[in-house]
Amino acid sequence: MSALILGLLMFLGMHSSRIVAEGWRTQVIAQRGPGAWKGLYTVVSLVGFGLIIWGYGQARMQPVVLWESPVWTRHLAALLVLVALVLLAAAQVPGNGIKARVHHPMVLGVKVWALAHLLANNTLADLLLFGSFLVWAVLDFRSSRQRDRAAGTVYPPGSAGRTVVAVVLGVLLWAAFAFWLHGLLFGVRPFGR
Template identity: 60%
Template sequence: MSILILGLLIFLGVHSLRLFADGWRNRQLARLGEWRWKGLYTLVSLIGFALICWGFGLARQHAVLLYVPPLALRHANALFTLVAFVLVAAAYVPRNHLKAKFGHPMLLGVKVWAFGHLLATGMLHDVLLFGAFLLWAVALFIVSRRRDRAAGTVYPAGTLQGDVLVAVIGIAAWAVFALWLHLWLIGVNPMA
């Protein structure tokens, strides 16, 4: 469990610099330059992500049951995850209404994904992983929206074309992940 926790601290820590150390982050960005900063940021993120994956796999071998969710919540999680994939797609597709309204749809997607998985799973390692991501996404969304309001940030207006593209990309990515990749990468068939 310690490797999972270390991975979460590193990965979510580096992704929380805007939350806890925005001034330091800006100074390092100016000192190192954009490309060196992004390279270092990516390297630390990948190390954290690798530790999360390794630690989660190790923790699953010594699972500690905290609660037994009803089977219906496991099936409902497929819907939560579908919504999460659409929200993540909205972060990258230009001129869609989700990005225009919420500004940070990826963080909303992480919240929905984590919440759905907390409802559907009941092991200690699951609660650590998904609970940490949920808390991080809630905090960062609040801070990001506050920063947007203070800066007067306005996101481009959404269009029907942008919305359709978000839906198609999000649903297609969800289907590929749910039907094939989740079992291959995670070892769990979410559709069973």
């Protein structure tokens, strides 16, 4: 469990630099340059992500069950992950209406993804992993919206065609994960044994 916790601290810590240490982040970029910051950010994030994967895998071998998860929570989670992956796709498709409306669809998608997995899973490792990502996403979304307001950021309206592209990509990504990749990568098939 310690590897999972250390990984979460490293990964989410780096991804929280604009939330809790904007001045320090700005100072490092000014002193060392944007390339050095991106390098540090990337290395710490990758090491943290690796520790999260390894630590979560280790914790799943001896799970500490905290509550019983009703079967219906898996179905709700699948629906919520569909929404999360549409939001993720919207973050990547420029000029779509979803991004124009929510401004930070990737962070909102992480919120929905984490909540979905908290509902469907019931171990201490799940609570640590998905709960940490949910708390981070809530704080990051709030911080991002505050920065937008302070900077007077205006998001251009999206086109219907690009919005359809984002939705279709999200649905295709969801189908690939739900019916194939999730089982292959994580050993859990949302719609099968």
